[in-house]
Each structure stands twice: as structure tokens, then as C-alpha cells.
Amino acid sequence: MNVEDQVLAELSELRSAVSGVEGCVVATSDGLLVAHILPEEEQSQVAALIATLVAVARQSVQITGRGALLEAAIRGTSGYLAVYAVGDSAVLAVLGRPDLNVALLQLRTRPVVSRLITLSSSFARFATGPSLRTPAR
16 A cells, blocks of 8 residues: 555544544645645645644744644634644644544544654655545545
8 A cells, every 4th residue: 555545544544533523634844735635625735834834833832841742723613723743744634623522533643643653754755746636435
């Protein structure tokens, strides 16, 4: 199984395991899309945005003495955006509805992040332009 299929399997499993998850995206730390399950049309823009968000969050926790960034959750009027550092080289974002159980999401996402870290060394090739695929619903 290639790395894209492995990442998509992780994202699909996470979406199935946590009620309220609408979409997921994995990107490199510099904003290049690796894989996604997103309803949005502009997946590349979402990838770049979450990479920027994680970079700012990472710097914020370091400056305030909170250590290394693990995760951050943002709540908006229409739901949640949770972002996770996947080591130093990638990011995971999860988009959720307002009824998302954030505690359950965090519990279920931590092992996914660990598995994505083991795959992240293969993400370097995305700088040359991957074949972007999404799973069938």
C-alpha cells in the first residue's frame, strides 16, 4: 500500500470512529497537501492554512514556556477545527460539527498522529507534486 493510501485509511478510520468529524487533512509543515477527506473545493488552500496555523501555535507554546505543540482546538459558531503536530514535518487537521466530542476526538487522534509520524518521512516527495486522491464515501 502506498503512503497516500495509508494516510487516507487513517483519516477514514478517524472520521468513522468519532461522530461529528466532517473532514480531515494531512499536509507537510510547509503547507503541501498529502491527503484529505474534505468537503471543501480548495483543499490546497486548507492545507496551507493549517500549516500556518500550526506554525503559529507551535511558536506560541514555545514562547510561553508550554513546551512543544501537540494539539490545538478552535471552536467557531459552526463547529471545530482541531490541529495536531505530526512531528516536525507534517500537520493533521480535523474539521468537526458543533456536536463534536472534542475529548473523544483527542483520545482517538493521538494514536493516529503516532502512526502518521512513522509515515511522515515519505511526505518529502510531495514537494514534487503527489497524485492527490480522496476515498470514495
